[in-house]
Every structure is written in structure tokens, then in C-alpha cells.
Amino acid sequence: MAVSSAGSRRRADAERNIARIVSAARELLSSDPNATTDDIARAAGVGRMTLYGHFRTRAELVEAAFVDALRAGERVLSSIDQTGDAREVMTRLLASSWQLVAESAALLTAAEGVLPAGRVRELHADPVRRMTELVRRGQDQGVFRTDLPTSWLVSVVHYILHGAAGEVRAGRLPSHDAADMVTKSVQSVLTG
Amino acid sequence: MAVSSAGSRRRADAERNIARIVSAARELLSSDPNATTDDIARAAGVGRMTLYGHFRTRAELVEAAFVDALRAGERVLSSIDQTGDAREVMTRLLASSWQLVAESAALLTAAEGVLPAGRVRELHADPVRRMTELVRRGQDQGVFRTDLPTSWLVSVVHYILHGAAGEVRAGRLPSHDAADMVTKSVQSVLTG
DNA sequence: CACATCTCGTACATGAGAGTACGAGTTAGC
DNA sequence: GCTAACTCGTACTCTCATGTACGAGATGTG
Numbered sequence: 001m002a003v004s005s006a007g008s009r010r011r012a013d014a015e016r017n018i019a020r021i022v023s024a025a026r027e028l029l030s031s032d033p034n035a036t037t038d039d040i041a042r043a044a045g046v047g048r049m050t051l052y053g054h055f056r057t058r059a060e061l062v063e064a065a066f067v068d069a070l071r072a073g074e075r076v077l078s079s080i081d082q083t084g085d086a087r088e089v090m091t092r093l094l095a096s097s098w099q100l101v102a103e104s105a106a107l108l109t110a111a112e113g114v115l116p117a118g119r120v121r122e123l124h125a126d127p128v129r130r131m132t133e134l135v136r137r138g139q140d141q142g143v144f145r146t147d148l149p150t151s152w153l154v155s156v157v158h159y160i161l162h163g164a165a166g167e168v169r170a171g172r173l174p175s176h177d178a179a180d181m182v183t184k185s186v187q188s189v190l191t192g
Numbered sequence: 193m194a195v196s197s198a199g200s201r202r203r204a205d206a207e208r209n210i211a212r213i214v215s216a217a218r219e220l221l222s223s224d225p226n227a228t229t230d231d232i233a234r235a236a237g238v239g240r241m242t243l244y245g246h247f248r249t250r251a252e253l254v255e256a257a258f259v260d261a262l263r264a265g266e267r268v269l270s271s272i273d274q275t276g277d278a279r280e281v282m283t284r285l286l287a288s289s290w291q292l293v294a295e296s297a298a299l300l301t302a303a304e305g306v307l308p309a310g311r312v313r314e315l316h317a318d319p320v321r322r323m324t325e326l327v328r329r330g331q332d333q334g335v336f337r338t339d340l341p342t343s344w345l346v347s348v349v350h351y352i353l354h355g356a357a358g359e360v361r362a363g364r365l366p367s368h369d370a371a372d373m374v375t376k377s378v379q380s381v382l383t384g
Numbered sequence: 385c386a387c388a389t390c391t392c393g394t395a396c397a398t399g400a401g402a403g404t405a406c407g408a409g410t411t412a413g414c
Numbered sequence: 415g416c417t418a419a420c421t422c423g424t425a426c427t428c429t430c431a432t433g434t435a436c437g438a439g440a441t442g443t444g
Contacts (some may be wrong), residue, residue: 010389011388037432115429145259159352163350390441393437395434397435399433400431405427409421
């Protein structure tokens with residue numbers, strides 16, 4: 001997060017620059033978890049020193065980018081139409097969020113490499129919980145398998161998501177095909 | 193690979209040290225893709241200078257470790273009983289190799305970060321080809337789904353494998369449960 | 385318009401890791 | 415047991431990224 005927490009108000013240009021930096025960090029770290037502060041500052045169109053004016057350390061910046069991505073994810077998750085059985089909800093969810101989740105794979109790696117152990121899990125406990133609830137609901141409704149633990153099924157969904165992202169990034173899978181393949185594959189695993 | 197390629201013969205102790213170094217590299221890089229040459233030399237029980245006597249650069253060492261892991265994988269793949277339909281073969285294959293493939297996930301990351309682009313795919317073209325053939329055979333036999341491309345199915349198998357490895361490493365999944373979950377999940381995706 | 389806030393270049397300190405140079409000591413193999 | 419091959423410690427250079435120090439100039443805001 002930015003240095004000045006709540007006490008004093010920030011100037012508008014500072015606010016704008018912070019947003020730019022976080023956004024650039026999200027973008028760069030999502031394709032290269034080792035992007036340097038210099039890379040990020042440059043991509044944000046600000047000097048490196050400006051960046052350090054807002055984020056004391058690289059770790060602080062990575063966390064800010066990660067939190068930003070999580071917030072975007074939360075926005076999507078909470079806007080999903082929850083009617084119908086769990087299969088339908090899952091399909092809708094994947095259709096509208098697979099790209100987002102997938103893009104953050106490398107960002108997650110970056111966060112894990114830099115943040116104190118456990119902090120990462122702590123930060124995205126919320127989205128994981130929501131996904132877990134959806135899967136469990138499906139199991140309770142009898143539309144998702146119960147011979148595998150809920151937590152494992154949730155994990156597999158993540159792996160498929162991240163994998164698809166990798167394929168797309170590497171240019172081996174056209175982006176518009178990905179959603180369909182992800183959905184079909186996930187549905188198979190969940191229904192057994 | 194080692195510096196002296198084919199021309200002159202190596203002394204027995206040198207040969208032994210090379211084996212130790214490669215083995216240590218495989219082990220360390222499999223849990224930390226950023227392990228340093230110093231870490232590896234130390235783990236191999238040799239001086240750093242000995243290591244540099246056999247591998248000019250870190251990249252050369254990483255490649256050697258990667259190739260070594262691939263060879264071990266090939267040995268497993270080629271010893272699998274190929275009788276029965278593709279589902280049975282796949283089950284046998286996963287049972288006896290998931291750990292191996294899984295362990296090499298981080299090693300693969302290390303290789304990708306250090307080797308020239310494309311070199312990695314080039315190196316493990318063989319195992320990928322074998323797995324692809326197995327999946328295609330299943331599709332031809334009518335036991336695996338055909339509504340998703342072969343290459344995508346192969347990829348998903350890899351993701352599930354690597355994901356399981358991550359869970360085991362993180363201590364969230366007991367190692368002896370993993371094989372079963374991987375097998376069930378993969379079977380679901382492949383049969384639709 | 386005054387001034388606190390913000391920008392950002394240059395320069396520097398630090399630390400980590402790769403790879404090199406040298407050379408004395410050890411060991412395998414004929 | 416002689417010799418070439420090998421080991422490996424010390425010490426060095428290079429490069430790269432993080433983070434700090436200083437300070438002059440630009441700009442938003444009351």
C-alpha cells in the first residue's frame with residue numbers, strides 16, 4: 001500500500017501516479033514475476049524515485065498489486081448471478097472470470113516469493129472461501145462428486161485455470177477457445 | 193553437460209563428482225528454482241570450483257539436471273505395461289510416474305528461466321509425444337473424449353500433476369493420497 | 385499566488401550471485 | 415611411483431537490483 005496511510009490527504013497527481021504504478025505492476029508482474037522496480041516505474045511512466053516515494057520496498061509494491069488484483073476478482077465474483085444449480089453458477093463464473101484469475105498466476109508467484117510465509121494465503125482467503133462454498137453447494141445438491149475432498153476439487157479448478165493462462169500466453173491456445181475448454185474440463189472433474 | 197564431451201576420457205572420481213553434482217542440482221532445483229551454484233556445490237559435497245570445472249555456466253548445469261530428470265522419466269514411461277485399453281495404461285502410468293513428473297515442476301521453471309527460448313520444449317519433446325500418443329490412442333479407441341483437442345487434454349494432465357505436487361510440497365495433501373486423486377481427476381477429464 | 389507537496393535525475397551504498405585467476409595439494413591410473 | 419588429471423580454497427572482478435541521499439524544479443490546492 002501507499003506510504004501515507006490515512007492521516008494526511010494526498011494530492012490528486014500523487015493519487016493518479018499511485019494508481020498508474022499499481023496498474024503497471026499488476027501488468028508486468030503478471031507476465032514476469034521478476035520484473036524490477038525500474039521496469040515497473042518505466043512502464044508506469046514515472047521515475048523510479050517517484051515509485052519509492054509511494055512504496056518503501058519492492059515487497060510493499062508487490063503486495064499492493066496483488067491486493068489490487070484480488071479486489072478486481074472479488075468484484076467479479078460478487079456480481080455473478082447465483083440462481084440455478086451449482087453447475088450453472090460455475091459455468092457463469094468461469095466464463096466471466098477465468099481470464100482474470102489466470103492472468104494473476106505469475107503475480108501470485110511474485111507475491112509468494114516476496115511476502116512473508118502465509119501472508120499470501122491470508123490475503124486471498126476470501127475468494128478461495130467463495131469458490132469453496134460454491135463447490136460444496138454443488139456437492140450438497142448432488143450435482144458435484146463427493147468421492148474427492150472439496151479442497152482438492154477447488155485446487156484442480158485453479159490448476160486448470162492457470163494452465164489455460166499459460167497456454168494462451170505462450171500462444172498455443174487462442175484466447176477465445178480457452179473459456180470453453182476450461183469450462184468443459186472443470187465440469188468433467190467436478191461431476192466425476 | 194560436462195565440459196569434456198567425448199574426446200578425452202575422464203577420471204573415475206571426476207565422473208563420480210559430476211554425477212553427484214547433477215543429482216544435487218536436481219534435488220535442490222526441484223524445490224527452489226533459484227538455488228545458487230554455491231548451494232548446489234555444497235549439497236553435492238564438492239567445492240564450488242570443482243563444479244565450475246565441470247560446468248562452465250549455471251545454465252549448463254541446469255540443463256544437465258533437467259536432461260537427467262527427463263531421462264529418469266523416459267525410463268519410467270518406457271517400462272509401463274502397454275496392454276489393455278488406454279484408460280488402464282494411463283492409470284498405471286500415473287501411479288508410477290506422478291511423483292517424478294511432479295517433482296520436476298520447479299526444475300522445469302528453473303530451466304525455462306535460464307535456457308534459450310524453445311530449448312525446453314525441444315528437450316522434452318519425447319515424453320510429451322509419448323503422452324500425446326497415449327491420449328490419442330484412447331480417443332481412437334473411443335474411451336477418451338474427442339470434443340476437446342488432444343493437446344489440450346495432455347496439457348490438463350500436466351497441470352493436475354503439477355498442482356498435486358504443489359499441494360504435497362506445501363503439506364496440504366498427504367503424499368499417499370495424491371496418486372489416487374490425480375488418477376480420478378485425470379480420468380474424469382479424459383473420459384468427459 | 386504562496387507553499388506544501390510531489391516529481392524525478394544523479395549519484396551513491398549495499399549485497400548477492402556469476403564467473404575468473406591462481407596455485408598448492410591430492411589422487412587415479414598406467 | 416610418476417604424471418596428468420582433478421580438487422578446491424582464497425581472492426578477485428563484474429553485473430544487476432534494491433534502497434538511500436540530496437536537491438532543484440514542477441504543480442496541485444487552499
